[in-house]
Amino acid sequence: MNKREAHYIWQLADWPAMHYDPAVLVKLLGEVSHAQGVLLGRLTDVGMLLRNQASLTALTEDVVQTSAIEGERLDVGSVRSSIARRLGVDLGALAPLDRHVEGVVEMVLDATVHCAAPLTSERLFGWHAALFPTGYSGLSRIRVGAWRDDAAGPMQVVSGPIHRRFVHYEAPPAAQLEVEVIKFLAWANADTSEPALIKAGLAHLWFVTLHPFEDGNGRMARAVGDLFLARADGSPQRFYSLSAQVQRERKSYYDILEQTQKGTLDVTQWLAWFLGALLRAVESAQQSLDAVLVKARFWQQWTAIPLNGRQVKLLNRLLDGFQGKLTSSKWATISQCSPDTALRDINELITLGILRRMASGGRSTAYELTAGSDDRSIVSVRLAP
Numbered sequence: 001m002n003k004r005e006a007h008y009i010w011q012l013a014d015w016p017a018m019h020y021d022p023a024v025l026v027k028l029l030g031e032v033s034h035a036q037g038v039l040l041g042r043l044t045d046v047g048m049l050l051r052n053q054a055s056l057t058a059l060t061e062d063v064v065q066t067s068a069i070e071g072e073r074l075d076v077g078s079v080r081s082s083i084a085r086r087l088g089v090d091l092g093a094l095a096p097l098d099r100h101v102e103g104v105v106e107m108v109l110d111a112t113v114h115c116a117a118p119l120t121s122e123r124l125f126g127w128h129a130a131l132f133p134t135g136y137s138g139l140s141r142i143r144v145g146a147w148r149d150d151a152a153g154p155m156q157v158v159s160g161p162i163h164r165r166f167v168h169y170e171a172p173p174a175a176q177l178e179v180e181v182i183k184f185l186a187w188a189n190a191d192t193s194e195p196a197l198i199k200a201g202l203a204h205l206w207f208v209t210l211h212p213f214e215d216g217n218g219r220m221a222r223a224v225g226d227l228f229l230a231r232a233d234g235s236p237q238r239f240y241s242l243s244a245q246v247q248r249e250r251k252s253y254y255d256i257l258e259q260t261q262k263g264t265l266d267v268t269q270w271l272a273w274f275l276g277a278l279l280r281a282v283e284s285a286q287q288s289l290d291a292v293l294v295k296a297r298f299w300q301q302w303t304a305i306p307l308n309g310r311q312v313k314l315l316n317r318l319l320d321g322f323q324g325k326l327t328s329s330k331w332a333t334i335s336q337c338s339p340d341t342a343l344r345d346i347n348e349l350i351t352l353g354i355l356r357r358m359a360s361g362g363r364s365t366a367y368e369l370t371a372g373s374d375d376r377s378i379v380s381v382r383l384a385p
Contacts, residue, residue, distance in 0.1 A: 009209065053089070056083055069246060074100070086109055106130040108226065111226050142214040155214075201270065204221050240288075242278055256269065311349060318368070328365070355369060
């Protein structure tokens with residue numbers, strides 16, 4: 001490629017003057033705003049405890065999935081415990097601390113809970129240091145809490161085997177970063193004219209286009225987007241996860257991003273994709289809220305029954321969407337108890353009407369929750385501590 005020819009949007013003469021066609025986006029903006037209103041309206045009626053549970057669910061998904069997009073698998077229990085600890089949500093027994101999980105959680109919560117605070121270089125450096133507390137990305141030592149220096153060459157997004165690399169994108173040279181970031185932060189902290197949801201989409205695109213750090217740029221771009229979404233919602237509590245939706249639509253996300261970064265400063269199509277994904281994220285959150293409400297109603301129904309810790313743990317696993325079929329052997333493994341104890345736990349729950357044997361056959365008997373059981377005649381049964 002002739003370096004004097006514009007190939008990426010940051011090389012265009014009018015960069016960073018991105019623009020869009022409001023007429024193309026007005027319908028989507030209305031649909032997203034309506035969906036957000038419906039979701040927040042439902043949450044207004046459920047009380048603080050359930051709102052906190054719904055927020056905990058959304059934030060846990062956000063942290064887990066923003067890392068999954070980058071190929072990192074975080075332990076869901078550790079993430080959930082870390083967020084609950086910070087938000088003061090009672091989960092009973094908490095998972096042990098995980099330094100890497102703690103860093104991602106700190107970044108996401110700072111972006112959303114403190115969304116009204118200015119976005120500064122120091123704040124971004126703090127996020128980056130939280131993501132890489134050891135100073136390493138995998139086995140490679142990286143610059144942490146500082147802009148990249150391109151010592152190893154230009155910052156590129158590549159794919160394919162080493163001998164046949166395909167360059168999807170090349171970021172601005174490190175020498176330009178200070179000026180570029182100053183422009184971005186001035187716009188980010190200014191009272192600009194575009195709708196709040198549009199600003200969130202532009203902020204995500206602008207940051208990931210600068211790619212200012214040696215690693216972690218995708219996660220940080222999503223955190224920047226979440227900050228502006230929280231401002232758009234007018235609430236630091238999160239009830240939906242755009243990162244989870246990006247993970248579900250990962251290929252189309254990277255396709256539209258590459259297309260936009262190699263295109264013109266008309267970013268209408270990027271914003272259409274961003275708003276569409278946001279709409280689907282809010283719709284998915286409606287389903288998550290349904291699950292939270294089902295779980296809450298379940299425990300309200302059985303609140304008078306003194307279940308033991310193993311039973312509470314496994315019932316919560318079932319309510320959260322247990323993968324596969326629950327058998328007595330799986331119960332024993334998850335609860336770290338003997339097979340006899342597991343079977344006794346299960347039989348007690350069957351007697352109470354909380355569990356039932358599944359109709360499907362097989363080598364092992366499987367169990368499921370009894371749908372809609374509200375028989376109050378059994379509340380006097382006392383289970384083993």
